[in-house]
Every structure is written in structure tokens, then in C-alpha cells.
Amino acid sequence: MKISGLLTVSLLLLGCSVFAQKQQKIGDNTTNISPTALLELESTTRGFLPPRMNREQRNAVSAVPGLMIYCTDCGNGQFQVYTNVNSWSGITSVVDVSGVTCGAYVAAGVFKKFMCYNLGATNTFLDPHIPVQAIHGNYYQWGRSAVVADASTQAGAITGWNTAAANNGAWVDGSKTANDPCPAGFRVPTKVQWDGVLANNTVSRTGSWANDENFSTAVSWGPTASTKTLTLPVAGWRIHTDGALHDRGYSGLYWSSTESSTESSTYAWHMNLSSTNASSSNYYRVCGFSVRCVSE
Known part of the structure; x- marks a missing residue:
């Protein structure tokens, strides 16, 4: 019974640890993550840099709606999101x-x-x-x-x-x-x-x-x-x-x-x-x- 009880407590602690790791904050200050954020980036000196690729490389990606990239030769360069079948759109x-x-x-x-x-x-x-x-x-x-x-x-x-x-x-x-x-x-x-x-x-x-x-x-x-x-x-x-x-x-x-x-x-x-x-x-x-x- 003691072994069973110890195993139960261990599993509960492991479950709590896994749940806590579902939220993550990266940056200069990694405390106090927003309770509604899955991932939060915070910095006053650095920015977010998405994957960069040209149009040919972008078109070869097996994209799903919501995927975001920076297209280096779309116009003068453009941050884009995949919105539908065969459709990449700039932020508008x-x-x-x-x-x-x-x-x-x-x-x-x-x-x-x-x-x-x-x-x-x-x-x-x-x-x-x-x-x-x-x-x-x-x-x-x-x-x-x-x-x-x-x-x-x-x-x-x-x-x-x-x-x-x-x-x-x-x-x-x-x-x-x-x-x-x-x-x-x-x-x-x-x-x-x-x-x-x-x-x-x-x-x-x-x-x-x-x-x-x-x-x-x-x-x-x-x-x-x-x-x-x-x-x-x-x-x-x-x-x-x-x-x-x-x-x-x-x-x-x-x-x-x-x-x-x-x-x-x-x-x-x-x-x-x-x-x-x-x-x-x-x-x-x-x-x-x-x-x-x-x-x-």
C-alpha cells in the first residue's frame, strides 16, 4: 500500500509539472507570464524574427492555415500568413x-x-x-x-x-x-x-x-x-x-x-x-x- 501511495503521489507531481510546462515565457524577464498566453516573448532590446525564405521556398512548404513566414522576395519583403488552400496573404x-x-x-x-x-x-x-x-x-x-x-x-x-x-x-x-x-x-x-x-x-x-x-x-x-x-x-x-x-x-x-x-x-x-x-x-x-x- 505504501508503494501504491508513493506511486500515486509521484504521478500527480509529474502531471502538475507537465501542465506547468505548457506555458512558457522567453526574453529579458521570464517571470509573471500572462495567464492566457501559451507562449510569451518579452524584450525591450530585441524583436521576433520569423523564418525567412524566398517565394520558391515558401511554395514548397506543406503549409496549414495560420502558418507565418517572412517572404524575402514578395514585393520588397513581406510578413505573410497562410490563410487557405494555395493562398499566402500579407498582413492587412x-x-x-x-x-x-x-x-x-x-x-x-x-x-x-x-x-x-x-x-x-x-x-x-x-x-x-x-x-x-x-x-x-x-x-x-x-x-x-x-x-x-x-x-x-x-x-x-x-x-x-x-x-x-x-x-x-x-x-x-x-x-x-x-x-x-x-x-x-x-x-x-x-x-x-x-x-x-x-x-x-x-x-x-x-x-x-x-x-x-x-x-x-x-x-x-x-x-x-x-x-x-x-x-x-x-x-x-x-x-x-x-x-x-x-x-x-x-x-x-x-x-x-x-x-x-x-x-x-x-x-x-x-x-x-x-x-x-x-x-x-x-x-x-x-x-x-x-x-x-x-x-x-
């Missing part, structure tokens, strides 16, 4: 450097938050209303979460470009699907929401509107032409046949989640921006367009 925000919420009216009296930057922007600390390469973001095919190109991808044809359109239901208006590339709490806007932005806000334009692949052209909306709350860079698009870049600095195309009801199942709705117009249009789902996420 709905608040700009001035603390102003980004968004627009999507109907009379109905203001919706949008992310301040295109999905895949490589620097989300810049002013979102001044278009530069770092906020142009990625290109996506309709109905898919995979990144098909970004602002640093060469302009010519892309080897292995997918010319098969996503099926109906890959993205839908009524809810966010598993194929939606936007982060938690956001989704690809509907055609109705994009039409609402056009109808209920004041538009203004920035840049030269030259078809020369410039990064400095954008369209903005807000309560007045001088007060911008939503700015979309004119990032051009990737053509459906081979993924080659077209019209950056001259036209901007942004996906909606809405399927085409008047064309074949190879088409979907998007917002088309030009120097004189902004309107909804139908085009091939296998084109690579920009995505600007709206709050759910």
Missing part, C-alpha cells in the same frame, strides 16, 4: 496610418468597412490613398483563392496559366465560401455592393492614366472629392488566355462574388475602372483581377 488592415476607417456607402445611409489595401499588398503601413507598387496587391481568378500573380510578377505570359473556369457556386453573394481568399471577417464584395459604392459616394481620380504600367493611378470615393475613404489602385489585369499583364495605370478591374446570369458560366461580374468611367462589367472568370475585401 481596415485602418490606415491616420487611424481612419476605410470604407464607403454601399446604399443610402449604409456604410461598410473595406480593407484599406488590395489583398496581397506588401506594405500596409503606407497611406492607402497614395497609389504605389507596394499597395497594388495580388491578382486572382474568379472563384479561386490561389494567387496567380502579384505586383512584382513579370508582365509577359505566365507559364501554366489555368484556362479552366471555376464552377458556379465557387463564390456566392449570400455567404462567404471556402474558396474566398479574404481573411476572417471579410469577403469578396457583391456586384450590388460595388454598384452601391458607385451610386452613393463622390468619385475622384489620381495619376496620369497612361497605359505604361505605372503604379501611381487610382480611383477614390468619399463624401467629397477631397475626402477619400476608399481608394483602389488601377492595377491593370491578367488576360484570360495566358496571364499576361494588361493596362496597369490605365484600367483597374476588381472582382465581385456575383456570377453572370446573362452570359455563359465562364463569365462573372467585376467593377471596371477607367479615366472617365466606373461601372460593373462581365468578363472571363479565368482573368486575373484585383480583390478588395469588404467586411461581412
